[in-house]
Amino acid sequence: MLDINLIWVLAGCALIGAGSSVVGVFTFLRKESLVGDAVAHSLLPGVVLAFMLFQLKSIWILFPGALIAGWLSLLSISGITQYSKIKPDTAIAIVLSVFFAVGIVLLTNVQQGTYGNQAGLDTFIFGKAASMLPSEINLFILVDLILIGTIFLFYPYLKLFVFDPEFSRAIGLPVRLLNFLLSTLTVLAVATGIQAVGVVLMAALIITPAAAARFFTNSLKALIFIAVLIGVISSVCGVMISYTAPSMPTGPWIVMVLSLVAVFSFIFSPKKGILSRYLLRKRHLVKMTDENVLKAMYHITNQSHKRAVGITVLSEARRFDGQQLGASLKRLLKSNEIQRENADIALTEKGNERAARVVRLHRLWELYLNKRMNIAEDHVHNDAEAIEHIITPELEAELVKDLGYPESDPHHSEIPGIKSFRK
Amino acid sequence: MNDFWIVLTGALVAVNCAILGVFLILRKMAMVGDAISHAVLPGIVIAYLISNSRNSLFMLVGAAAFGVLTSMLIELFYKKARLQSDASIGITFTWLFAIGVILVTAFSGNVDLDQECVLYGDIAYIPFDTWMVGNNSLGPAAIWLLSGNFLVLLTGLIVGYRGLFITSFDEAFSIGLGINAGTWHYALMAAVSLTVVLSFNSVGAILVVAFIVVPPAAAYLLSKRLDAMLWISGLIGILSAISGFFLADLWNASISASMAVSAGIIFACVFAYTVIKRRLFQKTEESNFIESWQ
Numbered sequence: 169m170l171d172i173n174l175i176w177v178l179a180g181c182a183l184i185g186a187g188s189s190v191v192g193v194f195t196f197l198r199k200e201s202l203v204g205d206a207v208a209h210s211l212l213p214g215v216v217l218a219f220m221l222f223q224l225k226s227i228w229i230l231f232p233g234a235l236i237a238g239w240l241s242l243l244s245i246s247g248i249t250q251y252s253k254i255k256p257d258t259a260i261a262i263v264l265s266v267f268f269a270v271g272i273v274l275l276t277n278v279q280q281g282t283y284g285n286q287a288g289l290d291t292f293i294f295g296k297a298a299s300m301l302p303s304e305i306n307l308f309i310l311v312d313l314i315l316i317g318t319i320f321l322f323y324p325y326l327k328l329f330v331f332d333p334e335f336s337r338a339i340g341l342p343v344r345l346l347n348f349l350l351s352t353l354t355v356l357a358v359a360t361g362i363q364a365v366g367v368v369l370m371a372a373l374i375i376t377p378a379a380a381a382r383f384f385t386n387s388l389k390a391l392i393f394i395a396v397l398i399g400v401i402s403s404v405c406g407v408m409i410s411y412t413a414p415s416m417p418t419g420p421w422i423v424m425v426l427s428l429v430a431v432f433s434f435i436f437s438p439k440k441g442i443l444s445r446y447l448l449r450k451r452h453l454v455k456m457t458d459e460n461v462l463k464a465m466y467h468i469t470n471q472s473h474k475r476a477v478g479i480t481v482l483s484e485a486r487r488f489d490g491q492q493l494g495a496s497l498k499r500l501l502k503s504n505e506i507q508r509e510n511a512d513i514a515l516t517e518k519g520n521e522r523a524a525r526v527v528r529l530h531r532l533w534e535l536y537l538n539k540r541m542n543i544a545e546d547h548v549h550n551d552a553e554a555i556e557h558i559i560t561p562e563l564e565a566e567l568v569k570d571l572g573y574p575e576s577d578p579h580h581s582e583i584p585g586i587k588s589f590r591k
Numbered sequence: 592m593n594d595f596w597i598v599l600t601g602a603l604v605a606v607n608c609a610i611l612g613v614f615l616i617l618r619k620m621a622m623v624g625d626a627i628s629h630a631v632l633p634g635i636v637i638a639y640l641i642s643n644s645r646n647s648l649f650m651l652v653g654a655a656a657f658g659v660l661t662s663m664l665i666e667l668f669y670k671k672a673r674l675q676s677d678a679s680i681g682i683t684f685t686w687l688f689a690i691g692v693i694l695v696t697a698f699s700g701n702v703d704l705d706q707e708c709v710l711y712g713d714i715a716y717i718p719f720d721t722w723m724v725g726n727n728s729l730g731p732a733a734i735w736l737l738s739g740n741f742l743v744l745l746t747g748l749i750v751g752y753r754g755l756f757i758t759s760f761d762e763a764f765s766i767g768l769g770i771n772a773g774t775w776h777y778a779l780m781a782a783v784s785l786t787v788v789l790s791f792n793s794v795g796a797i798l799v800v801a802f803i804v805v806p807p808a809a810a811y812l813l814s815k816r817l818d819a820m821l822w823i824s825g826l827i828g829i830l831s832a833i834s835g836f837f838l839a840d841l842w843n844a845s846i847s848a849s850m851a852v853s854a855g856i857i858f859a860c861v862f863a864y865t866v867i868k869r870r871l872f873q874k875t876e877e878s879n880f881i882e883s884w885q
Contacts (some may be wrong), residue, residue: 196675196678200677202677205681251862251866252812252862257619257622260621260622260807261621262804262805264804266805266852266854266858269798269852274840280844291707369688371681375678375682377687378683379679419687419689421689421692421693423685424686424689424690426694434672435672438849442671442672507871
């Protein structure tokens, strides 16, 4: 049985997660993720000042205070980097720590003064997802809906601005206005998100969903969609964890789930993940070794006019690493490209064809470099050694045609199998 | 006497942070300093659970280990996963801090630590936590620890000045000279974590960041020489510790936060000075140019 309070908190946190993920995608793409961290810390003085001025703890008073302070912090960061040689990361750190210090000075002053009921003022910055009031959640839902709606409305302009600010300035887009819009959205997202996870962890809500999503797609629409999905799922998980184990804090668990999702994507993402890139590299390495072994056998048999090659002769021919050679021979035996002949090994029909193709590509490329690029014939070997494993059949046919069905390479060695290209 | 101890603690923290901050800023790693100051939390909690005390060798080792772990994770995300550097910093420190907070709540019965304590610290209690030998008080423990920290940093600075100098300004060149830039990098990270841990009891994590970046940034505006930068940022740090103490009295507010605010005020003045000076200077240069033309 779900209780109504839980549903409120779930809805609130899910929307907060969605809002900050959407904004996070844009700050991530502008490589300004840590600005979110600075804004989060800078809200404190605004909140406390608003309380000191109006003596009220209503969210409708504190929230605008937070917005103004967040805005000032962004202005200060761009002012410092614009008018001095200080680098952006230092400017962010300065604004973050000084604004926060001002906030604590005000907060401690309030706590020692005669301001009546100031208790709980600091929950604004340390987060209290589980005890959010329905009225506060209403405000956050409103703010996040406005936020997501604005991004929908200005999507094409924001897209252009984020990817190429110079170009968008050149074609006459109001760049300053767009910058203002994005900053305002960031401040709004942070000011609502901070309630769920607190000041320090707010940065994660902005940065982590976008960073994780970036590993799955190159399209902006998909990026936003995946980031929102990750943000919402993590928020819901965090709330559920602290609901089932009430002593557990909601914010840190949201961030924990987010981080685990992110690390999982870094490792296992199908295209850009660490694992898939490692496997791809390994596959290339295997292919290269196999082709080099076949090629070496081709050269040896052509020179000696014997079908079979001894293992020692082969391993000395290219100084193969013993283990790599063994593994490669095993693979080639299995794929029927070589066969045993007594103690020696010989190329099969299939193996011979593949070896001849590699030699053909090597010599074609040497010829191409020599003829078309005017590179001296004693400088073309190393380049060809690398490209012979990469050229596709289509490219091969193009090369043969372009070079006029050549019979020999710059070193007067025969290019095998050219005849089959003539039709 | 207590007032003296408080100001001395603040000044020691300020000087220690200033020494490290100069190098962090030059290496464009100011936010890495911020990240480490948060990410040592789990190290502190784990060490606390093992040793059951706040000022122990365990705590220093645990925190230093997590500081180095933080910078290794950032490197890992950046190099192996090819994530952009700002995002890898952000993900790393929030994750470790979240783990720290979860550990604190999970073992809340055993740990006399909380999020607020890590963020604010409390310099006002420093004089009462004295170091006793027999019946004689040797003064506040924090003073001894921070002085030790200062001596370690000073020795490291004197011994490693050339290495730090070269690796901070031109890493590629230093590698060309055969200097192991990685060693200096991790040594600096370990020093940052050590200093953060020793300081967080008195000024808290975020105010450590203020002391790490603000005085060196002001010095960076005022000087182009490394040795001058070190001296100026140390002086600004001490100045903000002293003035912050009196401002705290005036404002009736937290002493350490007032010290950080006063560092911020000094920075603002230096910033305004350089901007105005450049404007005036540029104008005279242009008018001189025109005059020489006529």
